[in-house]
Amino acid sequence: MNAPTHTNTRYLENAWYVAALSSEVQGQALFHRKILDISVMIYRLSDGSPTALRDRCPHRFAPLHMGKREGDEISCFYHALRFNSVGTCTHNPHGNGNIPDGANVRAFPLLERHGFIWIWMGEQTADPDLLPDFSPLEDSGPNAVGYTYMHMDANFELIVDNVMDLSHIDHVHGEIISTRGKLSPKIPKIRSTSRSISSRWEWEQQPAMLILAPFLPAPDAEARQYFDITWTPPANIQLSVGAVQGELSFDEAVMQYDLHTATPETQFTTHYFFATRRNHDTDNAEYNAMKIKAMHDTFEAEDGPIITGVQREMGDTDFFDLNPVLMSNDVGPVRVRKLLRKLIEEERADDYHKSE
Amino acid sequence: MNAPTHTNTRYLENAWYVAALSSEVQGQALFHRKILDISVMIYRLSDGSPTALRDRCPHRFAPLHMGKREGDEISCFYHALRFNSVGTCTHNPHGNGNIPDGANVRAFPLLERHGFIWIWMGEQTADPDLLPDFSPLEDSGPNAVGYTYMHMDANFELIVDNVMDLSHIDHVHGEIISTRGKLSPKIPKIRSTSRSISSRWEWEQQPAMLILAPFLPAPDAEARQYFDITWTPPANIQLSVGAVQGELSFDEAVMQYDLHTATPETQFTTHYFFATRRNHDTDNAEYNAMKIKAMHDTFEAEDGPIITGVQREMGDTDFFDLNPVLMSNDVGPVRVRKLLRKLIEEERADDYHKSE
């Protein structure tokens, strides 16, 4: 009863959030997940395409995912009102069988791309062009890409902060992705657009990060490395990390292309999705499985406790209201927080003008 | 600390609620249960009659059910103030032993009838005539009646809604009480008084419900059936279901007489009591035990998850404020909600006039 309530001030609503991994919604199952404080049911039609409806019957508010499939339609478990895949009531078994006015369930626009099912929770018309192109995830075939999902007891912006400021990695993580102290002193180069913030670091280290070194010509030798990360709204961070040796350019790097994306469940809990694709050893299914499991376990064991510890210390106070001491490594994440806030304010102003 | 608080707007207070099954309060035990947000202790005097006191010492607020019986009196565990069965302090072991002014515990009027202990939580004088006559529960002897108790994480009105609209039974429940699709299309006949709402359905099906069919002359043949249910305040629903074949009238039906009654623990948790009496196979103790267990398990496994799922989706928003889509099968439960609201408003107006 004490769950935080949905407030327009905290979420960008007209945007694409990941609702689920494609692999989470399979067969005849009625998948359900709370997104932006709203219960959503997702299932696949007979043609395999996914559909999303509010997980609440408009009659007496029973969760629809408890209901029964009848082909591509869903019959509510409680009184058997039936809804089609766009939420229109198609059958009322009661009395004279008339469909009452308003007996519809809200449908949410979906896009299935790059291994994820993306959902549009806002009231404005869904705009597919607002989903960035993450197609490089699919460039190396199925044995060179992995996906995972984690639930975190923290506000989604704390997850974005964590990835936007990679200066934490030598302190929080172990040998496997260590920059051997080379990253922290670097001030990343920031690039901004009206809907993105990017940071780029370049440095040398010896040997290269252990996730990359074995695939370089001289695994023990010095390598040039880079991180390039780009945040796009609402909460995507595309991260590329690579290493080269000798005369090669970064375009020829041994690298991986990752996507971190965070979907608020509530103000204080988040669905954290992650995908990683590499351009080397691309037919090694065993290495692929080990790699995504290792990254999942790292987030759970190393980032997770820090992020949830920060959430507990922050309580329900706004980040800036706590007067954080900010440093050179905070430029990227602070720009992201400010741009997101600006986009939310613009969205609210739009809504206000429409309501006049 | 975040428990919902007691508000006059939500409960009818001057009314009889079931506090416990008679069988729950036995021997020397100090039974306790929270009712309408108030902790109550119930115990039986040496003559077997039950008494109810607020479960809180007026001295330092220790729960009295942690105390010790001294005959029909209760000694608080903390500092041994002793109270008699109407809540008057009879002994103070401290200092000069004077009984301080106001050292009394509120006693609640009780009636023990039909296998239940009923409690009156309001400030007005308890009126035994406001307890409906459920004596038919006792008409067939001890081997033809069963009682059970369930705790549900839902507002009590959701339980009333569930029983008042029996059109859900073919969808939620299994074969045993199926109407084979015959009930949903029927619009029940509604009868109202100033303190009751009744619904009656009549239909034919073949075979009859499996709870009744074996006791009919021709178990596999078509039967005429009826449901007759009557809500009375605050939250009782007396339900009769019967079946007949051939020339017999419904008065001669193979039937059962049930009572569903819901007592708020808090706004979001409810004590659900149920009794069922049948007029057939009345000396079969084994069948009797099996039947009440089966009904208990059905409520827990089938109604319970739906009702608590609805509660989660509704949160703390009022039912009508959620703009439910209402249909022909909702006439009965909606009339109940409106009549209960009217009775609560009348009670509050009475209190207001008395306080002027």
Place this chain on the structure above:
Amino acid sequence: MNAPTHTNTRYLENAWYVAALSSEVQGQALFHRKILDISVMIYRLSDGSPTALRDRCPHRFAPLHMGKREGDEISCFYHALRFNSVGTCTHNPHGNGNIPDGANVRAFPLLERHGFIWIWMGEQTADPDLLPDFSPLEDSGPNAVGYTYMHMDANFELIVDNVMDLSHIDHVHGEIISTRGKLSPKIPKIRSTSRSISSRWEWEQQPAMLILAPFLPAPDAEARQYFDITWTPPANIQLSVGAVQGELSFDEAVMQYDLHTATPETQFTTHYFFATRRNHDTDNAEYNAMKIKAMHDTFEAEDGPIITGVQREMGDTDFFDLNPVLMSNDVGPVRVRKLLRKLIEEERADDYHKSE
């Protein structure tokens, strides 16, 4: 997220609270505990002395106790800002390495005395003279004194109430400390100063309390006994209990000298610390260990359930707002509640004048 927030009206802030038993903070460990709603980290410097810092990095609010020791300094686990033992930032590994303004952690004054680490949470200058002298705890050597810690789900004042009114002991506790009904009728003699409330009981019983009787000349014979307890702010109660026989005065009693002290974790949870020192059988390590364990178990099994039961019945309502029926045995605890309230109001008035 629903934890009660820190309000000046409820805690005396400029006072010494026990933060930990000395034995709880050992070696290189970074101990942490929430005190007056604030997370605190405590650790011992290389010279053995304890230091306390707010357990929250000023950069991004990670808990510092998750960090790493570097000598007597602590490096935050998240981004490796390093702080010395008084909370000054000494190292920033990011960018040009400048220490940002304000990158300091609040340090809390500590005193380590009598087996406890005491903390000063207020904004005024810590005043060591405000810590009462509990040195008698150390008067009989290490085999005659024991310490323990308990966590209780109750407001700290309910723990103070419990110890300030010893008339409960015959009702709540067993034979071992029974006064055989002699204590309750006694009205204790109360003594007050501007910063203390004391109560003293004297009586005869046969035999003496079983914690004392075996050490008397005639264990089965009548003895004269006394309790002498003194509350000092914020929440210390020093309790002495003794017994004598024959011509001896109470100064020559077989006695124990105890300290009960309660530190609010939040408004509704408390750190309860206890120490007991005896003046008899002072070289018996085995008896000593048994005795502190027995007292710990008694608090947990007998006082604990009553105190937490009272808390549940009181909810978040103020004690006096519930109109308690007060008696002769409440004079001591009520004076303590009123004096504490007066001291808190004076503290708030001081703060108000300073802010003008």
